[in-house]
Amino acid sequence: MKEERFSSEQLQILYDILGLIIPSSDEYLKPSASIILEDSASLAEEFILLANSALHKIQELSILSLNNDWGKLENEEKIGVINLFQKKENRLFTNFCLCIINAYYTNALVLKAINTKSIPPFPEGNQLKEFDYLMLENVFLKGEIYRKTE
Amino acid sequence: MTPEVDVLIIGAGASGAAAAWNLSNLNLKIVCLEQGEHTNPANYPSTKIGWELFKNNEYHVSPNVRKLKSDYPINDSSSPISIANYNAVGGSTILYSGHFPRFHPSDFKVKSLDGVADDWPLDYNELEPFYDLNDKMTGVSGLSGDPAYPPIEIYQQAIPLGKLGETMGNGFNKLGWHWWPSYSAIITREIQGRGKCINLGPCNMGCPQGAKSSVDVTYWPIALKNGVELRTQSRVREITVNDKGLATGAIYYNAKGEECIQKAKIVIIACNGVGTPRLLLNSKSKLFPNGLANRSGLVGQNLMLHPLGYVEGTFDEMLDSNIGPHGCCIQSQEFYETNAERGFVRGYTMQILRGPGPVETATSGLLRKEIQIGQQHHEQFDSKLGRTIGMGIIVEDLPETHNNVTLDPELTDTNGIPAPKVNYTLSDNSKKMLAHGLSKGVEVMEAAGAKKTLKFGPVKNTGWHLMGTAKMGNDPNNSVVNKWGNSHDVSNLFIVDSSIFVTSGGVNPASTLQALSLYITNHIIKNRNNLVVP
Known part of the structure; x- marks a missing residue:
């Protein structure tokens, strides 16, 4: 982690938040x-910038709504604070989530888990089912559908 | 100033490459000026695990977002459809999906058949040998026997449809509608040292395999071997003329930003339906105060963009829809030809698209409130990835002078050259056609078994097909070039890109614009000794 961007306390909160999102x-x-x-x-x-803003807002909401630091909240309370964050700061919340999704779904372990088949740098490629040409029989038998111009 | 050359080609994209190759078989000195650079397939996003993220920045379809050195800005704020392009050796073929259908014979006769717009000054039969040649040079895969077309010889086996294509084929069959495997500029058998398609998917950000037939791997290697000189990072400001009204060459800026002059006997423009009118309108002189080749006043007019509708279906069954060539699977031309009962003239193609990758699945799902955060995220994500099928409705828009490209009075590129401004609105005919296509798209998705559908259009960032802004015709008062792409006003100036289209058809234009480029340059080859040159 880029230690200079987050304190260890912030980092722990960030682990918590991402685990709930x-x-x-x-x-x-x-x-x-x-x-x-x-x-x-x-x-x-962009993630680091948004994460810093989100951390600030979430800590602020913890105090304001539950009069307690994030670190001392129960799990259900944390979920409540995140829901409040989503409600009060929807744009920031959405952008933060999009950044998380970008990083999450380009992570090699996640891509393996969701079975996206061949993962870049694409060593082998993918197999696709060939098709049964007989499926086109009726299309073919209907005859020409283009207009002749001569 | 460099020595005069026989032919100067401006633009190294789809049409410029075909022109360069065709002329390179002669003993001519040919120079091509291209504002972009060579791309390196090893650096394409699809070689990187985060490939999907590149479409938000340097591989974004809009030059206004990419803002690369090779790009010029386009003011498209007065259009519901943003202009999409790519500036490099290969042009927009670097990013295109490779969907490669031809125009229909009726597309060349719209006035005669449907009483709208104008007929083309040439017909399908005249262009057919050049379609065939282009297919062969490009390496087009597909299946012969399509009843939507006159017979077409196919050189490569169709791309496998996968479960997705089979599912949609069944849907079309239930309704008794036409469908056929796509004509794809993607090879399924190795040729010319190019690897065959291995069904990866991200064709729209460059194909490192070389399977997608972008012209940097088809025409350019041969043209360069034959001696064509390709100067990259060379942005043309204007075409110069002499006092007899003949083109004498071009003034351009090289990579260092230095102003250079290239003299030429013949000038060929291949800059697309926005770049070409921009260049002509920027080429003002005493003889051509309203822009070069613009005595008709039609340079920049009649812009056509193919408003695109999008339909998406979500299925219960795992279809592996996120793999395979994104834009090439099957197409339907059930509603291509005019039927007066539909309430509009002309028609459209339904192009079946593979589903999105994981990032796009999750982000679009989040924004549409279909995929949420929290415990339910994984189940909702799993219900989408690989289970969605997209459909593009390619609507034929008709030429109208209020849809146009002009010069922006303030916006310029990094060389100080005035930028183009696009003005575009959808006509009632286009709106009706789009609504019809979206409705029929949902119908076939449901017939195929979709449990959920969505539809919208016109889609914003889809202005790839730039046509009509220097139309061809027999009447100099009603067209910019003749049937040979030759300017009515400047006898040694030719245009070979899609700006010369009279109408837009209802299919992707790449196949037709390249066939036209071969047709026009073939005419130049046959008649070069009779051309009046400086």
């Missing part, structure tokens, strides 16, 4: 969005 799933074998923090080099500048 996209939690891990045993059913779908997907990690939580906090996985994107493991690959610091790939994080976009």
Whole structure:
């Protein structure tokens, strides 16, 4: 993580937030969005800017709405604060989520988990089902549908 | 100033490359000036794990967003459709999907058949040998026997349809509508050292495999081998003329920003339906105060853009729709030819598109409130990725003079050359056609088994097809060039790009504009000794 951008306390909060925005799933074998923090080099500048703004706003909302620091909140309370953040700062929240999605769905582990087939740099390519030419029989038998001009 | 050459070609995209190749078989000195650079396929986004993110910046379809050194700004604020292009050796073929259908014979006879616009001064039969030649040079895959066309010889086996194509084919069959595997400028068998398609998907950001037939891998390698000189990072400001009204060459800026002059006996413009009128309107002189080749006043007029409708269906079944060539699967021309009962003239093509990748699936899902954050995210995401099918409705818009390209009074490019301004509105005919296409698109999606559909149009960032702004015709008062792409006003000036289209057809224009380029340059080859040159 780019330590100079986030304090260790902020980083812990960020792990929490990302884990709530996209939690891990045993059913779908997907990690939580906090996985994107493991690959610091790939994080976009835009993410870091938005994350800083989101952290500030979420900490502020924790105090204002529950009179407590984020770190001392129960899980349900944290979800409530994030919902409040979404409601009060929708544009910032949406842009932050889009940035998270960009990083999450370009992460190699996530792409493997969701089975996107051949992952860049595309070593092998993909197999696609050929089609049964007989499917076109009726189209062909209907005859020409273009207008002749002579 | 460099020595005079026989032929100067301006623009190294789809039409310029075909012209350069065709003329390179002669012993002529040919120079092509291109404002962009060579692309390096090894650097295409699709070689990188974050490939989807590049479409938001340096591989965005709009030059106004990309803002690369090779780009020029386009004021398209007065159009519901933003102009899309790419400036490089290969032009917009670097980013196109490779969907490569031809015009229909009726497209050349719209006045005679439907009483609108004008007939072309040539017909399908005259162009057919050049369609064939272009298909062969390009490497077009598909399937012969399509009842929507006269017989077409196909050189490469069709791209596999996948479960997606089969699903849609069944939907069309249920309704008894026409459909056929797409004509695709994507090779399925290796030729000329190019790798065959391996069904990756992100064709629209360059094909590192070389399977997609962008002209940097088709025409240019041969043209360069034959001796054509291609100067990149060379942006043309104006075409110069002598006191006899003949083109003498061009003034351009090289990579260092230095003003250069290239003299030529013949000048060929291949800058597309926005770049070409911009160049002609910027080429004012005493003899041509309203812009070069513009005595008809039609340079820049009659812009056609193909308003695009989009229909999407979501299916229960996993279709692996996110893999395979994005724009090439199947097409339907059930509603291509005019039918008065529909309430509009002319028609459209339905182009089946593969589904989006994971980033686009998640971001569009979030914005449409179909995929939420929190615990439900994964289930909702899983219900979309690989299970959605897209459809483009390519609407034939008709030529109208209020749709045009002019010069912006203030906006300029980095060389100080006035930028183009696009003014465009959809006609009632286009609106009715678009609404019809969207409705029929939903109908076939549902017939194919879609559990959910959405539709909208015209889609904003889809102004790839730039046509009509230097139309061809027999009457010098009602056209800019004749049937040979030769300016009525300047006898040694030719235009070979889609600006010379009389009407737009209801299909992607690349195949037709390249066939026209071969047709025109063939005429130049046959008649070069009779041309009046400086």
